[in-house]
Amino acid sequence: MNKVYSWSSSSREAASSTKPLPRRIYQVWKGNNKFLCGGRLLLGPDAASLFLTSILIGCPAIAFCLKMLTQIRAVEPCFGYPVLVVGVILTLMDFTFLFMTSGGDPGIIPRNTKLPESDEMVKATPSMEWIHSKSLNLKIPRTKDVLINNISVKVKFCDTCLLYRPPRASHCSICNNCVQRFDHHCPWVGQCIALRNYPFFICFITSSTLLCIYVFIFSWINLLRQGPTLLNAMSHDIISVVLIFYCFIVVWFVGGLTVFHFYLICTNQTTYENFRYRYEKKENPFSRGMFRNVKELFFSKIPEPLVDFRAWTTEEAEETVRGSILSDADMGFIFSNGKFDLDMGGSFGKDGVTHIPSILQNFDHVGMDESVKRKGGGRDNKFHTFLFPPELESRFTKTTAGAEQTDGHDEKKETKPNAR
Numbered sequence: 001m002n003k004v005y006s007w008s009s010s011s012r013e014a015a016s017s018t019k020p021l022p023r024r025i026y027q028v029w030k031g032n033n034k035f036l037c038g039g040r041l042l043l044g045p046d047a048a049s050l051f052l053t054s055i056l057i058g059c060p061a062i063a064f065c066l067k068m069l070t071q072i073r074a075v076e077p078c079f080g081y082p083v084l085v086v087g088v089i090l091t092l093m094d095f096t097f098l099f100m101t102s103g104g105d106p107g108i109i110p111r112n113t114k115l116p117e118s119d120e121m122v123k124a125t126p127s128m129e130w131i132h133s134k135s136l137n138l139k140i141p142r143t144k145d146v147l148i149n150n151i152s153v154k155v156k157f158c159d160t161c162l163l164y165r166p167p168r169a170s171h172c173s174i175c176n177n178c179v180q181r182f183d184h185h186c187p188w189v190g191q192c193i194a195l196r197n198y199p200f201f202i203c204f205i206t207s208s209t210l211l212c213i214y215v216f217i218f219s220w221i222n223l224l225r226q227g228p229t230l231l232n233a234m235s236h237d238i239i240s241v242v243l244i245f246y247c248f249i250v251v252w253f254v255g256g257l258t259v260f261h262f263y264l265i266c267t268n269q270t271t272y273e274n275f276r277y278r279y280e281k282k283e284n285p286f287s288r289g290m291f292r293n294v295k296e297l298f299f300s301k302i303p304e305p306l307v308d309f310r311a312w313t314t315e316e317a318e319e320t321v322r323g324s325i326l327s328d329a330d331m332g333f334i335f336s337n338g339k340f341d342l343d344m345g346g347s348f349g350k351d352g353v354t355h356i357p358s359i360l361q362n363f364d365h366v367g368m369d370e371s372v373k374r375k376g377g378g379r380d381n382k383f384h385t386f387l388f389p390p391e392l393e394s395r396f397t398k399t400t401a402g403a404e405q406t407d408g409h410d411e412k413k414e415t416k417p418n419a420r
Contacts, residue, residue, distance in 0.1 A: 026309035030111065031177040039309040041103045044175055047190040050102055054095070057208065060246055061091040064215045067239050071222065083218055090211045097204035098189060100197070105305040107180035107195035109169060112162035115140060151285035168286070170272055180306075184271040193271075196302055202261055208254045216247035268293040 026039035034043040043050075065087050072080035143154045144164055155164050158171050161178045165171070170182035172192050181195035193201045219240040227233040234241050264271065268287040269279055279287075287293060 022312045024309065025307065025311050025313050028313060029309065031108070032175050033177070035309065042105050042309065043102060044185070044189075044191040046174065046187060047102065049187055049190045050098075053098065053188045056250075057094055057098070057211070058091070060215060060243055061087065061094070061211060063239060064219065064243055065091070067222070067243075068218075087211075087214065087218075090207060090214055094204065094207040094211050097200050097207055100200040101186075101193070101204050102189040102191040102197075104197055104200075105307065105309075106192040106197045107182075107303075108305070108307050109161065109163065109166070109178040109180060110307050111160075111178075115162055148285040151283060153285055168270065168273070180303075181270060182272055196305065199297060199302070202258075202265070202297070205254055205258045205261065209251065209258045212247045212251040212254060215243055216251065219243040219247070265297050266290045266293055268296070 024039055026035040026042075029035075032045040034045065034047050035041065036043065065084060068080055068084040068087065072084070140157060142157050144157075145152050146155055146167060147153070148167055153167050155167060157164050158178050160171060160176065163178065165178055166180060168181045169178055171178045172182065172185050174185045175192050177192070179192050179194040181198070183193040183198055183201075185192050186201070189201070189204070191197065222240045223230065223233045223237055223244075226237060261271075264274060267279065267290075268284065273279065288296070
């Protein structure tokens with residue numbers, strides 16, 4: 001017969017007495033980011049797209065520079081060398097801003113490990129969305145109102161990070177982080193575009209547009225300088241023809257994106273706000289005029305990151321960073337949209353022993369449905385799906401039913417001498 005084992009208090013004390021090994025925060029961070037160079041470089045989960053972006057930029061730029069290098073002797077040196085140097089500078093600038101955009105902290109907000117204290121917490125029923133403390137009678141409001149330039153702005157509570165997002169912040173579902181002044185998640189750079197890397201992103205798309213226009217113009221000049229007719233020149237210079245068509249297609253994308261973001265800068269909007277709130281139909285609480293908006297972006301100091309990913313932490317802090325929920329009654333439980341945050345139910349090991357998650361050990365059944373408890377205080381072994389998944393209920397029922405039969409048989413043996 002399978003036996004059910006659980007940690008005793010002495011086992012927990014012995015496990016906690018071992019000294020945890022220190023680790024850095026980036027090693028235990030719950031977000032989906034990728035870290036390189038010991039946490040110095042922070043990439044998004046789709047950082048592999050950087051290779052594609054680098055190829056799309058590098059291949060035509062390098063081809064153009066090599067083309068100009070081979071034609072320096074055939075053309076005037078005063079024309080060939082300046083064109084080559086400017087092309088190399090624009091290419092290096094483009095790659096520099098690309099990696100500065102994708103390799104840094106965009107403005108990640110630190111997570112909370114428990115629900116924040118709030119003066120606005122109100123009494124509610126156990127069916128509410130957030131529950132703090134095992135009395136199950138406190139609720140945190142989903143939104144709060146804050147004043148920005150005398151205009152009321154709603155800030156939302158993040159279920160994942162357990163915090164009220166600052167104004168203009170949002171939770172990126174791809175990176176799984178709340179980010180300051182969230183603009184959008186760019187798949188081409190594999191990173192969130194937000195408060196700390198938005199200026200670099202603007203420089204990246206601007207330099208990409210200038211590079212496209214530059215290669216397009218001088219590829220045309222190379223064709224026109226080669227022969228009496230355009231068709232004859234195109235038949236002898238396939239590389240310039242390919243560069244012309246490639247840049248003509250790409251410039252509509254990066255050029256249009258650049259114009260759109262300069263409009264957002266002048267009106268002090270983010271891409272997220274422009275698509276969601278439509279400030280042209282209502283007053284923008286963040287706009288301070290076109291010149292001040294431009295100055296705020298290009299001439300303001302980039303703020304320091306809120307999270308030091310290279311800071312040391314311990315195993316206890318590791319559980320804190322990961323947002324784990326302990327089974328201590330003082331910590332309470334957290335629910336979101338009626339779903340429990342941790343994996344629920346037991347699981348059978350290879351040895352047939354049932355292992356129960358620590359969150360269910362010493363569980364407080366106060367306030368739960370009566371069907372969870374054993375009926376009439378007897379030995380009715382009906383289990384609720386909240387505690388055990390369906391595939392384990394049948395096995396548990398058979399195990400406990402066998403135990404009842406054994407106990408009943410023993411009781412009969414004990415009562416026979418008394419009857420005599």
